[in-house]
Amino acid sequence: MMPLLGVVGKTNVGKSTFFSAATLVEVETENRPFVTIDPNVGVTHVRKRCAHVELGLPKCDPVDGFCLKGWRFIPVKLVDVAGLVPGAAEGRGLGTKFLDEVRKADALLIVVDASGSTDAEGNPVPPGTHNPAEDVQILLNEFSGWVFSQMKKDWKSFVTKVSTMGIRAAEAMKERLSGFSVKEREIIKAINELSLDENLAKWSEEDLKNFVRKVIELRPKVIVANKSDSDFAERGIEMLREAYPRTPVIPTSAAAELILRKAAKAGAIEYVPGDSSFQIIDEKKLTEKQKKVLKMIEKKVLERWGNTGVVQSLNEAVFGQLEMVVVYPVHDANKFTDSEGRVLPEARLVPKGTKVKEFAAQIHSDLAKGFLYAIDARTGRRLGADAEVEDGMVIKVVSAK
Ligand SMILES: Nc1nc2c(ncn2[C@@H]2O[C@H](COP(=O)(O)OP(=O)(O)OP(=O)(O)O)[C@@H](O)[C@H]2O)c(=O)[nH]1
Ligand SMILES: [Mg+2]
Incomplete structure (x- = not known):
């Protein structure tokens, strides 16, 4: 089963840059809101020590994905969607367009601007002036607001149907949420945690709202703390970890990963995606300016955070949140x-x-x-x-x- 990861978040935080770095598919990116309109879909890879190493075999022959320096890169699907602004569930910005495209995602990569240099609407502001944790909250609110509005459609007749058939709440919700990639155990957990009645007919509108909010909260997700190359990122990451202690927050620089992968593809450097360092192998392929940029990446990203965070975010989603094995x-x-x-x-x-x-x-x-x-x-x-x-x-x- 190839999992689908949804790249979501406020507009102008680096979602498409992340997508491009992860897939090496060229997409439109720019420092203004609503650059992406139609979704970008591609294949990226999670990284794991390859079994051929432990088995003492000289090499392996992957038919899917690839193996680099003993690291096996295993394909997963990625979708990058339009950005979100507050009120999206009621149609603001690009509205619910993005929601409909990510509802089938197995896990969410919530990209935020850890440098705090974009306001709630995605407009550039001085670094460190916006709290990125607010954007996570807005995303989750809009997502549950939208799911709630979908659930409310024909709600009465649905409830009548399931209660006359004697179907219990968990079972009924499984059917009702089948298009939203919600797991049964998340539904059961939400019902239990909120002590909701087994009979849907006894649920108030408030119960349904709380249930939806809980289910969305329980979705497998990772917070991608992007733009961590910025000097202001530490504070942003701290605020995110304080606000979301149970969600992994991964310091990330999608821009750095994109540069490293492109330089490696061009044969200028040797870099295994996810590594903590790279080597220049062909100086002639780099301009003085590019060399400076690489030095910056070394200092502001790799030495500071240990890696660019792109592969780490994908790995955390698949192995950590979705608990998958190879x-x-x-x-x-x-x-x-x-x-x-x-x-x-x-x-x-x-x-x-x-x-x-x-x-x-x-x-x-x-x-x-x-x-x-x-x-x-x-x-x-x-x-x-x-x-x-x-x-x-x-x-x-x-x-x-
Ligand atoms: N400093 C820094 N800037 C970044 C990074 N990633 C993306 N950016 C910049 O952030 C701006 C927005 O990037 P996009 O990838 O277009 O953002 P998006 O979230 O897809 O935006 P929309 O599609 O408009 O919602 C661009 O100017 C990028 O160059 C990063 O890791 N560090
Ligand atoms: Mg985009």
Whole structure:
């Protein structure tokens, strides 16, 4: 399952720059509100130590994603949408356009301007004058306001239907929210935390509003504290961490990552996305000005924060928030290859707790239909249908089909 991450946030904070840095797809970016109108969709990668290293193999042959210096880059989908301003749920700015495009995202990357140099409407202001935590609150409010307005449509007839059929609130909400990528356990958690009635007919409008707010609050999300190359970023990050102690806040410079990836692509530097340093390998490909910019990135970003934060944000969303693990399916459990002799061709992202047979079904439905057992290729151990896959496992499925 390739997860979809939604890049969301106020207008003019660097969402498209983040998208471009992560995917190397050229998109429009500019220091003014509402540059992006139609969504940008692309593929980016999370980064994880590759199994070929631990297995002592000289290399691997990825058919999807790539492997660099022992780091496996595994594809995930990314969508960059129009920015938001307060009142969007009622149609201000570009209104709810962005909301409809991110409702299916498995996790949200909430991009904020940690340097505090854009006001609530996305207009440039002196650095350090705007509190970025306010923008997170506005985003969550607008998101839940919009979901609430969607839920209210035909609400009465929906409630009548489910209560005459005796369907409980959690079950009913699962159906009602099916287009919003909300997990059942989030629904149950919200109902329990708010002590809401099992019978939807007993819910007041206030109950529904609180429920929606809670569900949105429980969504997997990461706060991307962008523009952390700015001298004013420390304060902004502090304010974000104070306001959102339970959400990961990742100091990020999307602009720096974009420059590093482009320079690496041009062959001027060696840089593995997510690393804490880079090396200049071809001075001739760099102008004096570019060299200065690279020095700045070293000082203001890499030495200060340890990395640019782009890969770290993606990793936090997928491995931290969505709790996914990486599993390598193979055909030959001794050589760790597929039927064409490629070493560890695939690295698949699956939710933690996935059963071996479910994993087989994801590779091919026939594999699951004729499922006999699987082999943990590292240990040679047999795995039954109900065994849970583990992070980094290399698996051969043995099937009668
Ligand atoms: N200093 C600094 N500036 C950045 C960074 N990332 C983006 N910017 C600048 O912020 C401005 C807005 O960038 P965009 O990527 O267009 O922002 P957006 O959030 O997509 O904006 P809209 O699509 O208009 O909502 C541009 O001038 C970027 O160059 C960063 O990491 N550091
Ligand atoms: Mg944009």
